[in-house]
Amino acid sequence: xxxxxxxxxxxxxxxxxxxTALTREGYDVxxxxxxxxxxxxxxxxxxxxxxxxxxxPNMDGITFVKEAKKLPTYKFTPIIMLTTETQASKMAExxxxxxxxxxxxxxxxxxxxxxxxxxxxx
Numbered sequence: 001x002x003x004x005x006x007x008x009x010x011x012x013x014x015x016x017x018x019x020t021a022l023t024r025e026g027y028d029v030x031x032x033x034x035x036x037x038x039x040x041x042x043x044x045x046x047x048x049x050x051x052x053x054x055x056x057p058n059m060d061g062i063t064f065v066k067e068a069k070k071l072p073t074y075k076f077t078p079i080i081m082l083t084t085e086t087q088a089s090k091m092a093e094x095x096x097x098x099x100x101x102x103x104x105x106x107x108x109x110x111x112x113x114x115x116x117x118x119x120x121x122x
Contacts, residue, residue: 003120004028004045008038008052008064009082018051018082025113027120035059039067042074048120050074054083054090062090065097078119082107 005027009015019029030047032038034056041047050068054061061081068074080101081094091102101115 002026002028003048004030005116005120006030006032006038006041006047006050008032008035008050008056008061010034010053010056014053021109021113022116025116027116035061035064035067038064042068042071044073047074047077049116050077050079051082051116052079054081054085054094062093062097062099065094065099069098080112080115080119082112 005022007015007018007022007029009018010033015031019031022029030041032041036059038052052061052064061083065079068077078100079098080103081099082103082105084105086104094102100119103112103115
């Protein structure tokens with residue numbers, strides 16, 4: 001059975017590229033356009049990994065992570081931030097919220113897929 005990944009990104013083109021790449025690797029992908037939309041997708045469905053941008057309208061990625069971690073079903077779901085943010089303070093804020101990995105855009109696809117595989121199996 002395929003593992004499910006929730007991908008949260010406000011850029012439609014990045015969402016499509018990531019969905020294609022993750023699907024090609026054998027994952028089921030649920031897409032969300034921002035943190036608020038992503039929270040509506042956390043409806044009890046088993047999600048093995050969340051990948052989220054930081055800077056998004058309506059609800060940013062770190063606020064989304066904090067809200068997601070409050071939900072018992074998703075408290076232990078691993079989260080990767082995929083973002084242009086490189087500030088140490090943002091990374092520390094993400095880690096404190098429960099983020100397991102921080103990957104900076106532009107990124108190497110192999111690096112991202114290795115992190116995905118490692119966290120999905122954890």
